[in-house]
Amino acid sequence: MAEGWEVMSERSVTTRRSVLRSTAAGSAALLGAGSLGTASAESGRDHILLVHGYMDTGDTPWWDVITGYLGDVGYDEAEIHQVSLGNIPGTTVDSPSEYGEVVAREIERVADDSGGPVDLITHSMGGLDARWAIEKESAADYVDDLVTLGSPHQGTYVSYVGLVTAGGRDMIPRSTMMDELNDDGLADGVEYTAVWSHIDELIVPSSYASIPEYMFQDAAGRNVNSGYQEHIQLVADRHVFDQYVQYLD
Template sequence: MSQRTRRGVLRAVGAVGASAIGANAVGTATASGSATVQRPGPEPVLLVHGFGDTGETPWWDVARHYFEDVGYPESAVHYINLGEVPGTTVDSPEVYAEAVQAKLESVSDEHGSAVDVVAHSMGGLDSRWCVEKLDGAQYVDDLVTLGTPHRGTYAAYLAELTPGGRDMQPGSEFLTDLNDGQLAEGVSYAALWSSVDELIDPSYYASLPEPELSSVESALNENTGYQEHVQLVYDRSVFDQYYPLLD
């Protein structure tokens, strides 16, 4: 089965499953007659943390609650731990991409649908390598990145001794291979970036470059305003900008 065919089947199954949920579906009425908050789509979500982080730091707890606020059941919001101890997840995005793909396959099989990915910082590079260079595109519907150094960041020179730090340097071999002019067909991309992100230098390097941006049917860059790097995960105004894109 081709990647495009598999994703089409998964979407169809997911849509049927969403309609069968009933009271948990988006826009339905509660017993008191008030409407629930709109959930933009039926796919489960996978949250992917970044360099030096884990999926269990406090800001990710906040993000998971936001998803529940807008109609996602707890069982539909997944996260990945690329390491158990904060500060140790500093390997290459190429390495972590394999773990992201395995998690995507697991979540897709569990729900019988494609998966939406929300990735922060280097987690967006892990996710892009997964969908563009491995076989992850068949599992992914939407990919949202928050403060991901798609074009690198000069702050990465502070982490020169780590594989991840070297890969995030502007002009690195990793970024040259990743930014080859073509995003993954069939995946909708959104790159959100902040004007005052202290770890992305220059800040607009967290936006998708050309010709990648124009290489697929659905891809956009969106400036979130004025948030610090980790704040992009837990700031409600940022969440409200991207969650409607998970349709």
């Protein structure tokens, strides 16, 4: 499969987030963007929420790298938010269904504070946490775009190494959690971009980091094969960033 390959649903992306945007824009026009106090009202961009993965935290250095890339393309520091599901690397091993509740609350908070919808950039199990928030916890009302980097949308056989943890068990292919997430379909109105690499050593088989193509029949989005990067490189590699940043709007 060629580098940069993607599958895109022709279904248009709508509408509930446009209401948020219209409300924010109208408030800014009436009150003045400065008095609204949000970067999104001033720039017209959605705020970004970064979500880390299994055994990671929001304080590891690769998240500083991606924050720098976002700054390079014009995002202000106030427009970038980070959720951390734990303080110590190696301890964030709970179920995506549990973390999804936390992510949902954070999405709603950022949307309320910014006055507009939120775009998510997620890595590894963080993509499943975000999908659970969007598809099971009603956070879709506040989300415009979801980007997942090396997230095991179809599970990963490497997760058998983590069977003692809830997160490890849930990431086994065809686990109860995985089937529940994929059988119910993607959220209406959210645009999905699933980035996967040929040599992601933690997603086995590597193509399982793509969303099953049948799920795009009734939803908007694409799978993007970024080429040849290892798992953490998907966060820190500028070439990967340049392939998905175009889908944040």
